[in-house]
Amino acid sequence: MPTDQSQEFLFQRIKELLPQHVSIADAVSEILHISSDSAYRRIRDETPLVLYEAKLLCDHFHISLDQLLNVQSGSTSFQNVRIDFEQYNYEQYLEGLLQQFHQLRNFQSTEMIYLSKDVPFFHNFYFKPLIAFRYFFWMKTMLLDPGFANRHFDFNCISAELESLSQELLREYQKVPSTEIWNTESINSTISQIEFYKDSGYFSSAADIKVIYEAFEETINHMKVQAEYGSKFMPGENPQMKKSNLKFFFNRVILGDNTILVITDSIKTAYLNYGLLNYIVTRDEVFCNDCYDDIENIKKRSTLLSQTSERQRNIFFGILLSKIEDRKKRL
Amino acid sequence: MNAVEIQKKLFQQIKTKITDQSSLIDEIAKLLDISIDSVYRRMRGEKNITLDELHKLCTHYSISLDQLMEIETGAISFQGKALDSKSFRFDAYLTGILQNMHYFASFKKNKFYYLCKDSPFFHHYYFKEFAAFKYYFWMSTLLFFPEFKNKKVNFEEYSDEVFQIGQKILGLYNKLDSVEIWNAESLNSSLRQIDYYRDARMFRSDRDILKVYEAVEKTLDHLEKQAELGYKFEYGDPERKPLGAFHMYFNEVVLGDNQMLVILDDSKIAFIPHSGANYIMTRDVSFCENFYQYLENLTRRSTLISEVSEKERSKFFKIHRDRLAHRKESLKV
Numbered sequence: 001m002p003t004d005q006s007q008e009f010l011f012q013r014i015k016e017l018l019p020q021h022v023s024i025a026d027a028v029s030e031i032l033h034i035s036s037d038s039a040y041r042r043i044r045d046e047t048p049l050v051l052y053e054a055k056l057l058c059d060h061f062h063i064s065l066d067q068l069l070n071v072q073s074g075s076t077s078f079q080n081v082r083i084d085f086e087q088y089n090y091e092q093y094l095e096g097l098l099q100q101f102h103q104l105r106n107f108q109s110t111e112m113i114y115l116s117k118d119v120p121f122f123h124n125f126y127f128k129p130l131i132a133f134r135y136f137f138w139m140k141t142m143l144l145d146p147g148f149a150n151r152h153f154d155f156n157c158i159s160a161e162l163e164s165l166s167q168e169l170l171r172e173y174q175k176v177p178s179t180e181i182w183n184t185e186s187i188n189s190t191i192s193q194i195e196f197y198k199d200s201g202y203f204s205s206a207a208d209i210k211v212i213y214e215a216f217e218e219t220i221n222h223m224k225v226q227a228e229y230g231s232k233f234m235p236g237e238n239p240q241m242k243k244s245n246l247k248f249f250f251n252r253v254i255l256g257d258n259t260i261l262v263i264t265d266s267i268k269t270a271y272l273n274y275g276l277l278n279y280i281v282t283r284d285e286v287f288c289n290d291c292y293d294d295i296e297n298i299k300k301r302s303t304l305l306s307q308t309s310e311r312q313r314n315i316f317f318g319i320l321l322s323k324i325e326d327r328k329k330r331l
Numbered sequence: 332m333n334a335v336e337i338q339k340k341l342f343q344q345i346k347t348k349i350t351d352q353s354s355l356i357d358e359i360a361k362l363l364d365i366s367i368d369s370v371y372r373r374m375r376g377e378k379n380i381t382l383d384e385l386h387k388l389c390t391h392y393s394i395s396l397d398q399l400m401e402i403e404t405g406a407i408s409f410q411g412k413a414l415d416s417k418s419f420r421f422d423a424y425l426t427g428i429l430q431n432m433h434y435f436a437s438f439k440k441n442k443f444y445y446l447c448k449d450s451p452f453f454h455h456y457y458f459k460e461f462a463a464f465k466y467y468f469w470m471s472t473l474l475f476f477p478e479f480k481n482k483k484v485n486f487e488e489y490s491d492e493v494f495q496i497g498q499k500i501l502g503l504y505n506k507l508d509s510v511e512i513w514n515a516e517s518l519n520s521s522l523r524q525i526d527y528y529r530d531a532r533m534f535r536s537d538r539d540i541l542k543v544y545e546a547v548e549k550t551l552d553h554l555e556k557q558a559e560l561g562y563k564f565e566y567g568d569p570e571r572k573p574l575g576a577f578h579m580y581f582n583e584v585v586l587g588d589n590q591m592l593v594i595l596d597d598s599k600i601a602f603i604p605h606s607g608a609n610y611i612m613t614r615d616v617s618f619c620e621n622f623y624q625y626l627e628n629l630t631r632r633s634t635l636i637s638e639v640s641e642k643e644r645s646k647f648f649k650i651h652r653d654r655l656a657h658r659k660e661s662l663k664v
């Protein structure tokens with residue numbers, strides 16, 4: 001757009017956003033604390049807006065000047081999803097994720113690609129002891145929930161509602177065809193978190209720690225069976241009744257970074273994880289296509305372990321399980 | 332934030348976008364069709380910039396107006412293009428980083444936080460063999476350059492020019508105060524990459540592999556010394572003249588992500604990595620502030636191993652050295 005009509009464009013946009021019965025001069029004079037005459041002069045482009053006034057107007061109407069004036073700043077806009085205690089708690093966070101899974105049903109084809117650094121989020125929710133530990137750790141150590149500050153871990157720390165919400169999320173994830181790219185480090189952070197709590201004296205007994213390690217072990221064993229069948233299902237379910245919807249890769253080249261790409265029909269959405277649970281999300285086409293190409297490159301250098309490569313699969317899961325076994329022995 | 336502040340911030344950002352600072356005033360005068368004096372008046376905040384002028388400048392220098400004016404659109408704007416193997420040039424990439432480092436170093440107060448997944452990128456440039464290995468790994472394995480396909484790591488062919496840019500970056504990094512949050516896994520990624528190249532027979536000989544291991548080892552030695560002293564100094568400097576402060580943490584709580592946060596006077600910039608080798612960055616105030624709080628929380632839960640905690644420091648470096656030693660033993664040299 002021409003660079004000599006910026007102010008005109010801004011007021012044009014404000015007019016579009018105002019309800020019909022509100023006069024633009026009244027609105028502008030109120031927001032900028034100026035007389036209606038002064039407001040008119042600005043609207044008619046006789047008096048230039050100072051930048052601060054432009055900012056106030058944009059803030060008020062949530063107008064992006066980059067979009068309005070089509071400035072190619074080379075930037076990508078992301079929505080930020082961040083847990084806090086007042087406006088968006090952990091339960092709302094899980095519900096938000098669940099809702100996004102429900103929205104996936106509106107598409108004919110969906111695919112989720114997970115370049116994992118840690119065990120993919122949803123796989124924490126198979127067994128109760130692990131669900132409880134994850135929850136406690138996130139609340140106490142990462143989100144610094146004051147209610148957890150002086151508490152020791154106990155298996156009843158999580159409410160029945162939150163527990164079933166976690167499992168519901170896992171079930172929804174299991175319905176979506178996915179590609180997971182793991183490496184042998186992907187379980188390290190869970191192990192080091194259990195060890196951190198052990199050393200800090202946050203567990204009541206060694207027996208509790210053992211129960212958590214066993215739940216983690218069962219989780220990894222179950223991942224192995226899912227990789228073998230190339231499908232996602234709950235423990236105890238018959239894999240032969242399930243669709244083949246899991247591609248499991250072992251990547252030796254780089255550690256992943258929990259980048260998630262969701263492809264719905266032809267639209268791609270990228271989720272970048274930060275600070276363990278929080279994420280930023282974008283549908284920017286250029287950005288998502290770049291992510292996709294990069295992950296495809298990593299896949300080319302990785303070994304497909306689902307439905308094939310039995311030997312490599314056994315070696316890979318053997319490494320993971322021996323790390324857990326090793327920790328259990330030291331209890 | 333008032334109009335003058337926005338204006339000052341605008342010119343600060345423009346400065347980061349151009350290489351030749353001496354032509355800045357002329358360039359702006361021409362762009363806005365005003366006199367040199369008028370440019371100065373705008374830079375000093377004596378004359379208000381109009382929205383049209385702002386639009387022209389932001390379009391020309393690719394600056395986000397939303398970020399500049401901290402407009403609350405509900406979205407966060409990130410910058411950063413993905414590396415593209417069709418147009419990518421390693422020297423240009425490094426030069427871009429060098430330019431950023433110059434900019435960071437130009438602030439009186441600066442602090443660089445690095446939440447390591449791998450050993451920080453800067454440390455690759457102490458020794459040529461390590462830098463060369465990383466270069467081949469990037470070009471061949473991460474970026475798939477066709478001319479690097481099946482090409483073995485060759486230290487002699489690795490350009491001195493590229494290495495020197497890397498060393499300049501390291502030199503500037505060492506001037507900044509830094510906080511590095513490591514964990515026991517932070518060197519694994521490099522070691523695995525070397526393993527991967529060993530298995531794929533991408534080295535010319537075991538002797539070459541040994542050289543890379545030795546370079547990593549010497550880097551660790553230097554880092555340990557810096558950690559002990561609590562400041563950075565130039566490698567090989569007999570006087571160990573102090574450069575930037577060095578705070579090193581041993582974190583056993585989470586695996587890092589190679590995320591970075593730079594504090595420059597009163598502003599913060601966050602760098603978030605994604606899909607393997609790329610970064611995006613933002614100056615979004617609330618995002619950076621929250622990220623800063625997250626890093627501070629992590630440092631509180633980690634062990635400070637610079638200056639103090641000799642025992643934990645030794646333990647930390649021993650973990651890495653043992654892994655190196657184990658690998659060196661299996662070489663036939």
